[in-house]
Amino acid sequence: MKIVVTSGKRKTAIAKATLKPGIGRVRINKIPLEIYQPEMARLKIMEPLIIAKDLAKKVDIDVTVKGGGFMGQAEAARTAIARALLEFSGDEELKRAFLEYDRYLLVNDIRRKEPKKQGGRGARKRRQTSYR
Numbered sequence: 001m002k003i004v005v006t007s008g009k010r011k012t013a014i015a016k017a018t019l020k021p022g023i024g025r026v027r028i029n030k031i032p033l034e035i036y037q038p039e040m041a042r043l044k045i046m047e048p049l050i051i052a053k054d055l056a057k058k059v060d061i062d063v064t065v066k067g068g069g070f071m072g073q074a075e076a077a078r079t080a081i082a083r084a085l086l087e088f089s090g091d092e093e094l095k096r097a098f099l100e101y102d103r104y105l106l107v108n109d110i111r112r113k114e115p116k117k118q119g120g121r122g123a124r125k126r127r128q129t130s131y132r
Contacts, residue, residue, distance in 0.1 A: 001020060001021060002020070002021065002088065003018065003019070003020045004017075004018070004019040004020075004084045004087045004088045005017070005018050005019075005084075006019075006080050006083040006084040006087060007080055007083075008075075008076045008077065008078070008079025008080035008081075008082075008083065008108060009076055009079070009108045009109075010068065010072045010073075010075040010076040010079065010108070010109050011068050011069075011072040011109075011111075011112060011113070012067045012068045012072065013065060013066070013067045013068025013069070013072035013073045013075070013076040014065070014066055014067055014068075014076060015063055015064070015065040015073065015076035015077040015079065015080040016063070016064045016065075016080060017061055017062070017063045017077070017080035017081050017083070017084045018061070018062045018063075018084075019059050019060070019061050019081075019084040019085070019087075019088050020059065020060055021058065021059055021060070022058070022059055022060025023057070023058075023060065024056060024057040024058070024059070024060070025060040025061070026045075026049065026056075026060075026061045026063075026081075027061070027062050027063065028045065028063045028065060028077055029063070029064060029065060030062075033045060033046065038070060040071070040074075041070050041071060041073070041074035042074075044071070044074040044075060044078055045074050045077050045078050045081065047078055047101070047102070047105070048078055048081045048082035048085060048098065048105055049081065049085075051082075051094075051097050051098060051101055051105075052085045052089075052094060055085060055088075055089055055091075055094070056085065059085070059088060061081055061084065063077045063080060063081065065077050075104070075109065078105060079104065079105060079106070079107075079108060079109075082098055082105040082106055083106060086098065086106065
């Protein structure tokens with residue numbers, strides 16, 4: 001039995017996907033994907049499964065996600081799932097389909113929050129100065 005373990009990252013969220021032959025069950029932190037909330041995050045996670053079509057129905061995927069917000073977790077999970085499906089199948093056509101749809105399905109998004117600077121409330125905002 002072939003078992004594939006992959007990971008995905010987005011901002012501070014880290015996802016670990018375990019893929020094994022099965023009947024098409026997908027669980028995110030032990031919650032079935034069909035009832036995962038919010039719906040926007042669920043649709044984001046389903047993208048690689050929709051592109052993979054029949055392959056997604058032949059495997060069970062368990063994803064563990066930690067850190068970040070719900071959307072960062074969803075994007076980390078979709079990267080981990082896409083990588084697992086690709087490693088399990090070894091299909092060049094599937095890789096091309098993933099890259100054509102969205103490069104971040106296979107590559108971690110390296111963008112991070114810019115650190116806050118002194119003299120303002122955030123990374124770019126500054127306190128106003130008066131010259132009179």
